[in-house]
Structures are given as C-alpha cells and as structure tokens.
Amino acid sequence: MPNLAQSLKQEISRVARKEVRADIAALRKASSAHRSEVAALKRAVKELGSQLRSAQRTAARNAPLQDPPDSRRGRRRTFSAERLKAKRLALGLSQAQMAQLLGISSLSQWKWESGQVSPREGKLARYFEVMAMGKRVANRQLEQQ
Numbered sequence: 001m002p003n004l005a006q007s008l009k010q011e012i013s014r015v016a017r018k019e020v021r022a023d024i025a026a027l028r029k030a031s032s033a034h035r036s037e038v039a040a041l042k043r044a045v046k047e048l049g050s051q052l053r054s055a056q057r058t059a060a061r062n063a064p065l066q067d068p069p070d071s072r073r074g075r076r077r078t079f080s081a082e083r084l085k086a087k088r089l090a091l092g093l094s095q096a097q098m099a100q101l102l103g104i105s106s107l108s109q110w111k112w113e114s115g116q117v118s119p120r121e122g123k124l125a126r127y128f129e130v131m132a133m134g135k136r137v138a139n140r141q142l143e144q145q
Contacts, residue, residue, distance in 0.1 A: 079119055091135050095110055097142055
C-alpha cells in the first residue's frame with residue numbers, strides 16, 4: 001500500500017504545481033506590464049525635467065532685461081537682531097513697547113532680538129518703518145495706540 005499513497009501524493013503535487021504555474025504566469029505578465037509602465041513614466045519624468053530646466057534657463061535669460069518699476073538700486077535692506085536691540089535702546093523703549101510699535105507680541109519681540117527668529121515678509125515693512133523712526137515719532141505713535 002505504500003506505493004498507492006506515494007503515487008497519490010505525487011499526483012496531488014503535480015496537479016498543485018500545474019495550477020500554481022498558471023497563476024504565476026498571470027502574475028508574471030502583470031509584473032512585466034507594470035515594469036514597462038514604470039519605465040515609460042520614468043522616461044516621461046526625465047523629459048519633463050529637461051523641459052523645465054530649459055524653460056527656467058530661458059526665463060532667467062529674459063528676466064534681467066526688465067526691472068520691476070518699484071525696484072531700488074543700492075544696498076539691500078535686511079533684518080538684524082543686533083540693530084533692532086540697539087534701536088530699541090536708542091529709543092529708550094522696553095521690549096513690550098517696541099513690540100507694540102512693531103505690531104507683534106512681546107514674545108516675538110524677544111525672539112527677534114535674540115536672533116532665534118527672523119520676521120516674516122509681511123512684518124519686514126513695519127520693521128523698516130520703525131527702524132527709520134526717531135524718538136519723538138515713536139513715542140507719539142505709542143501714545144496713539
């Protein structure tokens with residue numbers, strides 16, 4: 001009887017391999033299709049990247065020809081934590097008063113002065129206005145607020 005059991009076992013193995021082979025063939029076909037699709041997408045991304053770089057180079061070449069109407073020549077104005085603190089001390093103001101003048105919180109004022117944070121673009125205009133103020137103008141504005 002061991003022969004019959006062994007034969008039955010071999011037949012079951014053969015049938016299982018045959019079914020698995022059919023399933024694997026479908027998976028291989030799908031995998032191959034996906035790989036070719038990924039390769040096509042990679043080529044498209046590479047082509048788009050080169051087009052983008054080309055467009056950026058063209059834009060960069062054409063940009064210096066026209067200056068914006070409100071652009072200023074000369075030194076570029078930048079934020080400086082040391083200058084802010086020096087200006088506050090020159091005006092004789094506390095950090096809370098300076099913060100009120102700038103339209104920010106006291107915590108933001110402290111962080112600006114300590115150099116931990118720089119002001120956002122929207123607050124830079126007010127910063128430059130305050131930096132150009134004198135003591136009388138600053139005190140007058142604080143009284144009005």
